[in-house]
Amino acid sequence: MSDKIISKDNIKNWIDALMQSHTVVAPMPRNEAPAEFRELASGDEPIIDGSQTMMSPKDYLLPRYETLFKVNVGKNGTSVESAVPEVRPTVMLGMWLPDAQAIKVLDRVFLDDKFNDPYYAARRENTVLVAVMPAEKRWSWFCNSVDDVEAWKASVDVLMYDIGEKFYVEGQSAKGEEILTGSFFGEPTEADTIARNQVWDKFAKCDKLPFAGKALYENLAWEDPIWDEIAQKCIACGMCSYMCPSCSCFDIQDETCGSCIERYRCRDTCQFDDFTLMGAGHNPRNNQVPRSRQRLLHKFKYQHEQFGVVGCTGCGRCVELCPVNVDIRDVLTRTCSNERAEESVES
Ligand code: SF4
Ligand code: SF4
Structure with missing residues (x-):
């Protein structure tokens, strides 16, 4: 794979x-609201600077x-x-690497061999991911x-680095290389490569x-006073999972609309009291x-046990947005710290 550069003036x-x-x-960008991933129309000017958008690319795919x-x-x-969407080949551009992961x-979850979700698959399968x-x-x-995080580079087709007036561009897959053509791209200098490494x-x-x-999946315990503390x-506002780029839970409902019935799905979260509420009234949580x-x-x-991946990429959205300052970094530190391990050995 060959490396390239593109000036910011040439991105459009x-x-x-x-x-x-x-x-x-x-x-x-949206007027008073955070920028949101959406299909571009002619003349649109997206934000391509690699800064994390609060709204994640999940909003487009799911x-x-x-x-x-x-x-x-x-x-x-x-x-x-x-209502399975018909989607042209798509380039998703401008997410940062952890959101691609x-x-x-x-x-x-959605492209599983046994349970392939046709709605997600229609948007995802013919999509080139370009992270910045x-x-x-x-x-x-x-x-x-x-x-x-080095291993995450395999999650994208193209990886761009903001190095000032230009981007350093790496094709990470054959699909990615295919869209890196044209006179917009040039050869990187040694200084560009150094700047890429610094970023x-x-x-x-x-x-x-x-x-x-640490093996977090081994350290997190079912019985732990920290769950009471949280x-x-x-x-139970649900912000932490609604905004999380990797949370995937949804609810399915039917709505009547005159002479039709519409079945739809919408976000849901394990933080809501009716998430596990059963038809007969029992709620295990x-x-x-x-x-x-x-x-x-x-x-x-x-x-981790089911898919071999960790369901958190450390994007920090839940850290920034939780209205009562539940900080996942603090929870993980306390549940997995050496001091704690020693305490449990002594007790
Ligand atoms: S930091 Fe929070 S919002 Fe980000 S991936 Fe992890 S759990 Fe989700
Ligand atoms: S942990 Fe914070 S963001 Fe998540 S549901 Fe509770 S209050 Fe809301």
Whole structure:
């Protein structure tokens, strides 16, 4: 794979060229709201600077609300109308690397051999992922404490690094190489390569937290007073999982609309009291303690056991957005610290 550079002035021209053959999805600014990943229209000016958008690329691949099918009831009988989207080849551009890794986590759920989700697959399977590494680190990131971030490069087709007036561009797959053509791209100089390495090191070699490198799936325990502690503070707003780039839970509901019935799915979260409520009224997680435990164990233990991946990429969104300051970094530090391990050995 060959490395290239592209000047920031040329990004718009490159996107225009890509739009001839692909749908291009990228973070678009909105008036008073955070930028959101959506399909670009001609003339749109997306934000391509590698800074983390609060709204993650999940919003495009797994919409917050999605019609699955409609049942039309008419004089001539009943018909079912599929709502599986028809999607052109797509380039998703402008997410940062951990959000691309989070898409790999979603793939394990929705592109499973046994349970392939046609709605997710339609958007995902013909999609080229282009990630951008920002020039500066955000305070809440702890990616290199949860996983080997070097391995995440295999999650994208193209990786770009913000090195000032231009981007350093690496094709990571054959699919990625195919979209790196045209006069927009040039050869990197030695100084560009040094700048690329500096951007990477700021991300990959920043200070690690005390739980880094520990087998989190072994350290997180079912019985732990920390779940009570979180539950005392948590107001079950669901923000941490709604905004998480790798959380995938949804609910399915039916809605009548005149002469049709629409089946749709929408986001759901294990933090809500009715998430595990059964039809007969029993709720196995009937208070916030097991719900708080579920979120952490699912991300760091169950997903690891089921798919061999960690369900958290350390993006820091839940750290920044939780209204009562439940800090996942603190929870992991306390549940996995050496001091704690020693305490449990002594007790
Ligand atoms: S830091 Fe929080 S929001 Fe980000 S991936 Fe991990 S659990 Fe999800
Ligand atoms: S964001 Fe905070 S308060 Fe809201 S559900 Fe998550 S842990 Fe609870």
